[in-house]
Amino acid sequence: MVPEVEFTSYYGRAIVKPPPWGDLIASYLFLGGVAGGSGLLAFGAQLTGRKLLCRNARLGAIAAVSIGGAALVADLGRPDRFYNMLRTIKPTSPMSIGSWILTAYSGGMGVAAVSEIDRLTRNRLPLGPFRGLLSFAEPVGGAVAAAFGPPLAAYTAVLLSDTANPTWNAAHRDLPFVFVSSASLAASGLAMVTTPTRETRPARVLAVIGVAGDLIGTRWMERRMDPVAAEPLHQGRPGTLLRWSERLAAAGGFGALLLGGHRLPAALAGIALLGASACTRFGILEAGINSAKDPRYTIEPQRRRLEERRAAGITDDSITTVG
Amino acid sequence: MVNSWNPVRGGWAHELSGPTDPATDSGWTEHEARRGFFTDTSICIGCKACEVACKEWNRNPRDGDLELTGWSYDNTQGLGASTWRHVAFIEQDAARVEQARESGRRLVDLGMPRIGAPTADAPVDRTPPDTAEFRWLMASDVCKHCTHAGCLDVCPTGALFRTEFGSVVVQPDVCNGCGTCVAGCPFGVIERRSDGTAAPTTREGERKGEQPKVPRRGVAQKCTLCYDRLVDGQTPACAKTCPTTSIKFGEHAELVAAARDRVRELHEQGMPEARLYGANELDGVGGTGSVFLLLDEPEVYGLPPDPRVPTADLQVMFRRAGFAAAGMVAAAVVAFVGGGR
């Protein structure tokens, strides 16, 4: 039984503070996911000889990771010091680990994308003696991007959850699954938009798996969260966004499954999938920001778990003591 | 179970949660005794001298637009990038006081860790303005300088560091203002500094109606435990100025012992509502460097009732993220191998 919690606060003032993260960070979550998933698709295409899919996934990935990285830097209080993140490695800081994942991924994908662009422009890039090197480095770059793609898609979940933010923290067990699913369906969606259907079959399969993971993962996540900490996911703008995410994901998933062999419907389904992923990222980010603005989301779940521990006879780990 | 990366100290899990010595964990081989505060709110008179002393010593700029809140005498509202001490004011009627006393008795009945004789309900000391019908709570809040500090753990640049005194300090010339620490603090203390006011009032300058230039804009800021004073053997400005000794500064171990004595004393004086906040090293943040004596539940003062440093669950989070990433790879393999042409 869940003990009843009585709720008081200091003039309704919030306890934890929301981080200064807005649409730029939400965009980064989305674009980082697109890049992470595209890294896998491009590598699969590279290995199975799907030239168009490989090229388009690489170009999409490098665009996503460049814009995403720029958004991340622009959101800093002192963008001129962004490189301070790359002057140390801190295992306890997901932001630190993440900036290294992002760097490694960008390096690999950068090499792969440069060779694609060089091919597209018929060797007009001023590469000089490096062109020979590039043909050797290109597959390696693709492999590096594939290796760091899934971590790039997953670490942002830890970045949000490893905080005192009531909603993000309560989701810490299952948010990574939602984020990698969202990344998979978004990258697949992009491939369905950019690439002729004869090469997109793997992308469509990945899209369907991603949609299933996203829909099931989100529900499972919410069921395991404290009910009060989960509330911001259903209210206001984040609530609307997450409802649309579900609809768009379902529509895109069915589109990919049933009509993915036709160019136009496949592209429309791809757009729906990209929209679904964007809605998920903006919705989850904003829900967390909202949960930090109302003391209820901090106090009620904490009171409840404290009472539960006390009811179970654990009384030595409270921050409040009588001596 | 524990990943031992330093076999001599038996692993590093204790660096994420549980009782420990924070300065040693941070690699100080020789260091000062841990310093901290014991803030005894039962003798605070709400003069806000600590707020002023802190602002002056640290040259912190104005915070907010100087509005009147109607929250008793509190127009400061809370801790933030430019407000490192905050005095809370709470007015309570007889029913609320009785609730506070009841919750205090409950703590005792639960057999919470305690020293000393059980409470006898003696007649209560009611110094004016307190009456049987009314009481006024005042409490000076500050950064907790946690044993396991969420802000410090999640900082990607190393701008936040643990000093030889066991306190947690930002290096403003290293911080790039990513704001992760703001989300990492379970107490809502640290904040990224903006110009602090709404746009129309921020004319910069030294003349009347103008505001001096805001220093350290865009970087995270919070109480330093007056690191600059400690290295010179001085007491922090807020404690030095406190006229009632409500803010006591000193060696952490001694302060905790004094705090326990004070709770016992208040219980003997018939105030079962007295309790400590942050004195338990088994709590979710490994105990705090700033310990408080409160006369009601923590949330009444705007403090979290059961804070937990987020990095205590970091191993779980990274493991789950690893599974998720592996699942993503598996899905891609299925897509390319099982998907056919």
Ligand code: SF4
């Ligand atoms: S109270 Fe917050 S800002 Fe202060 S040390 Fe603890 S986590 Fe850091």
Ligand code: SF4
């Ligand atoms: S804002 Fe500054 S102090 Fe805070 S986590 Fe980022 S770099 Fe570290």
Ligand code: SF4
């Ligand atoms: S210790 Fe120094 S910085 Fe911290 S609140 Fe007191 S005066 Fe301000």
